[in-house]
Amino acid sequence: MNASEPAPGLLALAQDFREALRHSIYLVRRLDADGELSAAQLSMLKMLMDAAPGSGGSASSASGVRVGEIARNLGVKVPSATEQIIKLERAGLARREPDPNDSRAVRVTLTEAGTAAVASANERRNAVLAGILSSLSDDDRAALAAALPVMGRINATLQA
């Protein structure tokens, strides 16, 4: 046995968590099979929506999100982001504009169609998942709700 015991329950928890995440792929796939918008595209659209600081558009910071920032937010490399952006643009869901302050940069914003698409795709997926969650007990739902912030904290760790 290795003397360097890093905590006995910790490894077991890691194992189980990993297992749960692995199985969750099905769930995500099921939800995404919904149609029309792929998971990657929906993620990007959602990010763009969150980034739009309301329509108020304070003139201080140019509107839209830069490609590099999008890539960082989505956890992919810049060329991958470009690829997705081009697809969204072709689908009429996003728009690319030159940054007025830095001609190297590109600002990406949602079109109206994009905003609408996010909302509808989101709602449909939420409804499907809500249907599944409705079959759980109240206790189960409470346990799940309690764990979500923890998962958020775990994910936040990775940003650093």
Add this chain to the structure above:
Amino acid sequence: MNASEPAPGLLALAQDFREALRHSIYLVRRLDADGELSAAQLSMLKMLMDAAPGSGGSASSASGVRVGEIARNLGVKVPSATEQIIKLERAGLARREPDPNDSRAVRVTLTEAGTAAVASANERRNAVLAGILSSLSDDDRAALAAALPVMGRINATLQA
């Protein structure tokens, strides 16, 4: 309260859960970036390992798992499973043998190298994740642990 309403908090919970899963992609990617074995391949190997009912190999039921069963277990179509199996075979981690009772079928089993690869890849990933989990509070870990069976129940729903 809500007689007809599809449940107000349910949609919110679905939304948050979906968000958490979406972010968890980073985690999974990080864990899988580990090297040598891809997520898909590790999943398949792990499944084969779980399916092997001990090494005793009772002659009663032929050993190994059939391709269709593998596909069903992994939530992919048969050709996708075949593809992965062939890769594992070429890597010397799995073995394909004709089913003695049904010449249409193929039985897939792990080689010794496959068993070893699962164990080592698994341990490495668990260790990385355990490191992350170790920075959480006890309460957080308890909340996470409590939610895992719930996630399992959710995932089980999909099988049906």
Add this chain to the structure above:
DNA sequence: GTTCATAGTTAGGTAGCCTAACAGTTAGGC
């Protein structure tokens, strides 16, 4: 002993990611 169903493979295609190489823009050093 045809005919129908089942098991798996092959062929061809798509989405999403990557690295490497490139072009244009900005910012310093002198």
Add this chain to the structure above:
DNA sequence: GCCTAACTGTTAGGCTACCTAACTATGAAC
């Protein structure tokens, strides 16, 4: 003022993992 270095994004080429459709071979039913 330039010339070099750093930065932003696109293009090119390649990989993995998934899919559907078409095929082969075996088994089962009648």
